[in-house]
Amino acid sequence: MASTPSRRTLLTASLAGVAAASLTAPAEAAAGSARGTTQRIDEIVAAIRPPGVGITVAVSKHGRTIFTKGYGLRDRGKPDVFTGEDFFEVEQLDDRLHLSRGKRPATGDTIYNLGSISKGFTSAAVLRLHERGKLSVHDPLGKYLPGFPRGAAITLLQLLQQVSGITDYNQFPLFEPAYDAFVASGERDHSEVVAKLQTLPLQFPPGSQYAYSNTNYLLLGLVVQKVTRMTLGEYLAQSFFRPLRMRDTRQSYPELGSRDVALGYYAAADGVRRAYQWNLPWMLGAGGITGTAEDLARWDAALLRPGLFRAETLQLMFTPNLGSYACGWVAQTYEGKPLIWHNGTVGGFHAMHALFPDDGIAVVLLGNDQTTQAQLDPSATAVFDAITAAR
Missing domain, CATH: 3.40.710.10 (DD-peptidase/beta-lactamase superfamily)
Known part of the structure; x- marks a missing residue:
């Protein structure tokens, strides 16, 4: 994620005493x-x-x-x-x-x-499910979000590699109503975010260009939750955090x-x-x-x-x-x-x-x-x- 947010613009993610040693x-x-x-x-x-x-x-x-x-x-x-x-x-x-x-x-x-x-952990969650046959990175996004426009043309791998063409959802005031709905849901339901995304055109044909977009990894997190019937946090803890003693x-x-x-x-x-x-x-x-x-x-x-x-x-x-x-x-x-x-x-x-x-x-x-x-x-x-x- 990037710089200080305002009501007009929320910048997207960057590509971006002494203790004992x-x-x-x-x-x-x-x-x-x-x-x-x-x-x-x-x-x-x-x-x-x-x-x-x-x-x-x-x-x-x-x-x-x-x-x-x-x-x-x-x-x-x-x-x-x-x-x-x-x-x-x-x-x-x-x-x-x-x-x-x-x-x-x-x-x-x-x-x-x-x-x-x-994002590296979300990627790891998707690839763990890919290894175990629970999904394929070549699956279309529409398999998991059936109402998503052009969902049949966008693969999970394209989301992982930031080449989907989907616009970044950290843009305000464009997504401000979706954020308000998310808060009203108890910070559990991203459906209004997805609904707003479904009304917006792609920036380019999937797979044709690179464009860093936080939406790609938001959607991947939602896919993990749908496949595992767990929250993303629960799945990451079960698969990685607890086994590796990342306390x-x-x-x-x-x-x-x-x-x-x-x-x-x-x-x-x-x-x-x-x-x-x-x-x-x-x-x-x-x-x-x-x-x-x-x-x-x-x-x-x-x-x-x-x-x-x-x-x-x-x-x-x-x-x-x-x-x-x-x-x-x-x-x-x-x-x-x-x-x-x-x-x-x-x-x-x-x-x-x-x-x-x-x-x-x-x-x-x-x-x-x-x-x-x-x-x-x-x-x-x-x-x-x-x-x-x-x-």
Whole structure:
């Protein structure tokens, strides 16, 4: 997701104190190298502005988390001065979770809004069902949403690869009545969103162009729910979160009782301001997940080792169609080797994680100031360089 929303325009998703650290080394002789790596990562994060931004970094290598560290402040304390308009009009996280307030440091276990990193999990849910014969990625969307115009011409794979031509539903005031109906339903029913989409023309013939649209992953989330007869969150928890011990990752707001939770901010010319919380159930498969860097490191490590998916499924997941977008991931290269990544920006948060499959390394950076995107994203390769330089 992207920048501060207003009643007139809601921008679409982007393609877009110090806690203790741990960096393991196989032998005592490697201790100096490990210290040097930690120092280099510290320097990378210290260069990110604004000062005090809450950031958590986690790195996994060959299926094992080797580095986790929190930097800056997950909560800048009161008084809160908000920026933008409270379009979604949902409870702020500190009120929803009854958080005690103050200048609180980010840690390795801090929970952040993950934004469009959620798309990788929605893709994984669809591909798990594809593997098990519950659906096919080549099925037409109309099989699951019979009333959808041109639903017979749009496949689930085209939704996954962002080549469907369906317009983004995060446009206001166009979808404002649909949002109001969603809220009135208890934040459970997206039918008015789908009904509005059915009245709009496609941007282009399906499969002919690439256009990033959150609607693709909203619809995929609805398909998962229809096939499994579970909520998307329940299916993700059953299939991935619980088996991988991703204890703090949820398809929704953090669990009541959570305390190490980041609040979202937005750095402006006149200072850092609180950002209003976005409605995560509204985002569904497009950007509704919250979680920790440690949990994402577990997820990335599982993707990089055999067992979670078949080899042919992973190849499908990471192979782009038009341009570099694959199935919930961007597939590019870095220094001649594969680099697979996705980022996410939503309501005062920016997140970035990247897989370097040839080296078995994954890097996660989660931050609580959405203006850090231009700095946080390239920091993933910088952290990778720091890790590999220690060999």
